[in-house]
Amino acid sequence: MRAVIVGGGIAGPATAMALRAVGIDSLVVDANPADRGEVGSWFTVAANGVAALAAIDALEQVRGLGVPTDRNVMVSASGRTLGTVPLGSARPDGTVALSFHRTRLAAALTDLARRRGIEVRTGARVTGAATGDRGARVTLDSGEVIAGDLVIGADGINSVVRAAVDPRAPERRYTGLANFGGVTEHTPLAAALDPGAWRLVFGRRAFFGALPTPSGDVVWFANVPRPPVSRQERAGTPLEAWRRTLVDLAAADAGPFRDLIAAGRLDLAGDNTFDLPHVPVWHRGRLGLVGDAIHAPAPSSGQGASMALEDAVVLASCLHAAATPEAAFAAFEGRRRERVEGIVAEGARSSGFKTAGPVGRVIRDAVLRAVFHRIAARRTQAWITDHRVALPGLQADRPA
Ligand SMILES: Cc1cc2nc3c(=O)[nH]c(=O)nc-3n(C[C@H](O)[C@H](O)[C@H](O)COP(=O)(O)OP(=O)(O)OC[C@H]3O[C@@H](n4cnc5c(N)ncnc54)[C@H](O)[C@@H]3O)c2cc1C
Structure with a gap:
């Protein structure tokens, strides 16, 4: 066949x-x-x-x-930790998840x-x-x-x-979020981030994520609530202009994103996201x-x-x-x-949750704290991350 x-x-x-x-x-x-x-x-x-x-x-x-990555640490715009979400159970060698x-x-x-x-x-x-x-x-x-x-x-x-x-x-279907991604190489800002964890910030004007790499870089992304980026807008907006916009969007939030993006290189700009x-x-x-x-x-x-x-x-x-x-x-x-x-x-x-407006944000953060607490305490995401598949004749490895 x-x-x-x-x-x-x-x-x-x-x-x-x-x-x-x-x-x-x-x-x-x-x-x-x-x-x-x-x-x-x-x-x-x-x-x-x-x-x-x-x-x-x-x-x-x-x-x-x-x-190697094992958790997402969720943080509010003021820098308060809202919760930690595990990315699944470890394999026998200790690997949980990998970011690529x-x-x-x-x-x-x-x-x-x-x-x-x-x-x-x-x-x-x-x-x-x-x-x-x-x-x-x-x-x-x-x-x-x-x-x-x-x-x-x-x-x-x-x-x-x-x-x-x-x-x-x-x-x-457009999700309402345009995606941006970049890297800040060999940055002292990496020291403020936990190895093995994505720091995910529900910012005032956008959602941000950052992961330190073993080589001392930080990879980051921003999801910006907005109408889809049109072809003309993308073609007519230089990367530097997008980067300045992101720095501005992160300016009011606690944490490293304003500085990370200001010192970093934008690799992906205005990528409309869909489901x-x-x-x-x-x-x-x-x-x-x-x-x-x-x-x-x-x-x-x-x-x-x-x-x-x-x-x-x-x-x-x-x-x-x-x-x-x-x-x-x-x-x-x-x-x-x-x-x-x-x-x-x-x-x-x-x-x-990423697209809440200014009024919804306070309520959202309270709801998210409860949600992330429940996820961590009752492992409500386990049905997603602890699912195992196997080829015929081979046993699926079981979560530890
Ligand atoms: C911003 C963003 C962040 C994401 N983050 C995560 C994450 O953290 N974790 C996660 O698991 N997933 C994430 N995803 C989703 C993930 O990227 C996709 O689900 C995954 O790539 C799907 O794999 P696929 O092979 O089905 O499709 P794709 O990776 O899209 O591959 C499709 C391939 O088909 C080819 N192709 C398309 N049309 C044709 C054609 N007509 N003829 C020939 N070839 C064609 C394309 O060139 C492409 O190589 C993210 C996606 C986005 C956009």
């Missing part, structure tokens, strides 16, 4: 490696050129995603790119897939997909048609394969979907990449067990839908 996988982000190469582990060949095609540089910002792969990386035997190969530069992790997974003999074609944009009785195919923008026994859309939130599965599939809460149709014939293509959470959930990695493992298990790809896609949906839609709903709730 041979699968054509559309998308070489997180879900694509992970699915290809999971399929390889159960004896299914695949070809990965991605629209991006081979060397697209380091675009995007940092994200965290929580304990459930780390376990999925281990399940496809990729954890040790990418571990060095990640910053997004494109570095995607590139490392792609390299690893190639080293395992999987063909990955870059610069190949898929414009359509179709299913038949005994196979499926994609069409590239060059006009070339690539056929396989099945097609898996791992092509992210704007998925072309999703539209081929269901032309009436819903579109992504995709419910996709009614997940598969049609021999076309199926994984990752953000079917369940994109708001970035606030911190779970998009982890869910994409879980999908890879579960879909490979289903394809291994089922008699046909159609049956495997149905089994995959049965195992995944409730969980992923629950996580996307959690992400939408978290995004809502």
